Amino acid sequence: MSIAADSISCVELCRAVAACKEKGCRFVTITCVGADSAGAELLYHFDRELALSHLRLTVSGDEVPSISGIYAAAFLVENEIQDQFGLVFTGLAPDYRRTLFLDGQESPPPFRRDRGPDQGE
Amino acid sequence: MAGTVLPFGPQHPVLPEPLHLNLTIEDEIVVAAMPAFGYVHRGLEKLADIRDFRQMIQVVERVCGICSMIHALTYCQGLEELLGVEPPRRARFLRVIWSELHRLHSHLLWLGLFADAMGFESLFMQLWKIRERIMDINEATAGNRVILSVNVIGGVRRDLDAGQTGWLLTELAEVEKGINALGRTILSDYTVQQRTRGKGVIGGRQALEFGCVGPMLRASGVSQDIRLLGYAAYGELDFAPVVEQDGDCHARCRVRFAELGQSIDLIRQALAKLPAGDLSVPVKGRPEGETVVRAEQPRGECLYYIKANGGRFLERLRIRTPTFANIPALTAMLPGLELADVPVVLLSIDPCISCTER
Numbered sequence: 001m002s003i004a005a006d007s008i009s010c011v012e013l014c015r016a017v018a019a020c021k022e023k024g025c026r027f028v029t030i031t032c033v034g035a036d037s038a039g040a041e042l043l044y045h046f047d048r049e050l051a052l053s054h055l056r057l058t059v060s061g062d063e064v065p066s067i068s069g070i071y072a073a074a075f076l077v078e079n080e081i082q083d084q085f086g087l088v089f090t091g092l093a094p095d096y097r098r099t100l101f102l103d104g105q106e107s108p109p110p111f112r113r114d115r116g117p118d119q120g121e
Numbered sequence: 122m123a124g125t126v127l128p129f130g131p132q133h134p135v136l137p138e139p140l141h142l143n144l145t146i147e148d149e150i151v152v153a154a155m156p157a158f159g160y161v162h163r164g165l166e167k168l169a170d171i172r173d174f175r176q177m178i179q180v181v182e183r184v185c186g187i188c189s190m191i192h193a194l195t196y197c198q199g200l201e202e203l204l205g206v207e208p209p210r211r212a213r214f215l216r217v218i219w220s221e222l223h224r225l226h227s228h229l230l231w232l233g234l235f236a237d238a239m240g241f242e243s244l245f246m247q248l249w250k251i252r253e254r255i256m257d258i259n260e261a262t263a264g265n266r267v268i269l270s271v272n273v274i275g276g277v278r279r280d281l282d283a284g285q286t287g288w289l290l291t292e293l294a295e296v297e298k299g300i301n302a303l304g305r306t307i308l309s310d311y312t313v314q315q316r317t318r319g320k321g322v323i324g325g326r327q328a329l330e331f332g333c334v335g336p337m338l339r340a341s342g343v344s345q346d347i348r349l350l351g352y353a354a355y356g357e358l359d360f361a362p363v364v365e366q367d368g369d370c371h372a373r374c375r376v377r378f379a380e381l382g383q384s385i386d387l388i389r390q391a392l393a394k395l396p397a398g399d400l401s402v403p404v405k406g407r408p409e410g411e412t413v414v415r416a417e418q419p420r421g422e423c424l425y426y427i428k429a430n431g432g433r434f435l436e437r438l439r440i441r442t443p444t445f446a447n448i449p450a451l452t453a454m455l456p457g458l459e460l461a462d463v464p465v466v467l468l469s470i471d472p473c474i475s476c477t478e479r
Contacts, residue, residue: 001203001410026345027332029441031426033411045413045424050350052413073332073449076156077441094155101159101478110167 005043005054010065013044016055017067020046025053027071030078035085036114040064042081066092076100084111124152127460131160131474135464137234138474142451142467146460154455156448162478169438174200174408174429177438178272184440185476186267187227188418190219192440193272195416198352199427200274203408211398212276213354217391219262219269220353220416221384225296226255227419228377228384231471232307235374238468239316244306251299254292261285276401286392293385300381307378317370321454321466324368331450334443335421336376337470341368347417358390370469377471407431418443420471442476 008016020027028045035041042064044055057064066089068075078089079100086109089095098104124145131139139160145153168180181196182189194216201208208216233248256266263269263279271279281289307313323333328341338345339362346362348355363379365372408429415424421443428437447470454466 001412003411003413021330024329026329028422028424029332029446031437031439031441033426033428033437043426047345047422050345050347052415054413071330071332072452073330073446076445076449099159100157101162103159110164 003043003054003056005056007056007058010057010059010063013055013057013065014067014070017044017070020053020055021070024048027073028052030067030074030081032081032085032087032111035062035087035109035112040085040087062086063088063090065090068092083109085109086112129463129467133464135238136467138472140467140472140474142455144455144460144463149460151455151458151460151463154452156451158478160478161474165479166438166440169435171434173433174435175274177435178274179270181440182268182270184442184479185418185473187230187473188223188420188423188476189267190223190263190269190271191416191418191423193270194220194353195414195423195425196427197272197274198416199412199414199425200408202412202414203410203427203429204274204404204406206275206402206404208276209399209402210354210396211280212400214391214395215277215279215281215400216272216353217355217358218281218388218395219259219271221387221391222255222259222262223269224384224419225381226252226259227471228381229255231377231419231468232374235465235468236307236313238464239313241310241312244303247299247303251296251303254296254299258289258292262289273401275404276399278400280400281395286395290389290392293388297382297385300378304378308375313374314371316462316465317374317469318367320370320458320462321469322367322369323450323454327453328368328450331453332446333421333450334446335417335419336363336373336380337421337447337450339363340365340372340376342366347415347422350415352416354391354394357394358387360387370465373469407433408435420444420473420476421446440479442473442479444470444473444477448472448477 025046025048031043033041039060042057079096083101124147127144129142131141141157143155181192184192229252233245236244260266325342344362344364409431411428424441426439430436
């Protein structure tokens, strides 16, 4: 069983999210499914009159375009993902620079399977 | 001159939970508000790496004390979907009853704290006195006042007997009487209106754009309630979302107050239709696949993303709690307000930092 989600690339992300906003969708959240040295997978969830729709973004590196310019509410979850997975959202405002939950010291992203604290780095 | 940055919380006399905002103020007027977190963050999602999918029920119950049962309900519904299990009908009705008891005690707790934030201590005490009856019902029916550990994958583990059902209805009648007696004070008192009307206004369109949920969204004129999806036994009960149009603190107060009556009505309906039968079905195997599941908590929509690969441990568990969705709107609601109004507006979103810093 898997979620019915439209697969998109980084280039298409902002346009697809803007289209969701034009349709009157409520931004629900972003889920970072996982991130390692090979890349990351993120799910963007939207709601319109109780029907959920999802966008699935697969990136090969650590950089992801921010959607906080389209949905301001996304700044919180994007900062959370930066803290937890070590991804970098380009254009994120406000950007806490990995201090939303963390104390500002250089620390391994706790949810990263390739360079998280479990790997002893 | 640049404004003064005032740290509001995490320890503050008016805050029931360690919410932290950095407020930029000029002449006692808020010009910017930035949330800050990390004070009590626990990393519960990460525990899915070392607790198997059944043990995680006890973990998610502790995401939030106030909505413990609904967290477990949402999680169990997700696992039931992945395992292809349908809980018995009686279990689905019992889940509704405990969910609405949670909503009742959460809204009464909030109304009391809201009255306290305005300095209305006698109202605070009266509301919490009524809430004690709900806590007693929780203890008698589920074994605990706060953490109701009643959900299992495939149903529930506790039942209501005929004696408890009759007693519950009597207690609910007393709760209803108490609530109605306080209604006029909560909704029409001069002081309450002066402190809440026109404060922290957010319109329907803006609330949707900021991703608001629950009473926040409904107080801004958007008729959205996740219970309308019909999960558990909500599909067999008659109710409509409580909606107000003003989008201010008073409207949010009116929505939660009206939802008290709605919850009592839903419990009565569920008790009247409570079918006989099993409490749970046996569950075999391990979950595989991914799913997104939602439920309506007292503070609004809660979303669980669950991904499993057939092993003992989940591959990913993500919990989006309602307060996490409502906090971004504060950055738009607070600027322009006097500093003295900040506590009331903050509390009007019913912030749960235990949820947010899960």
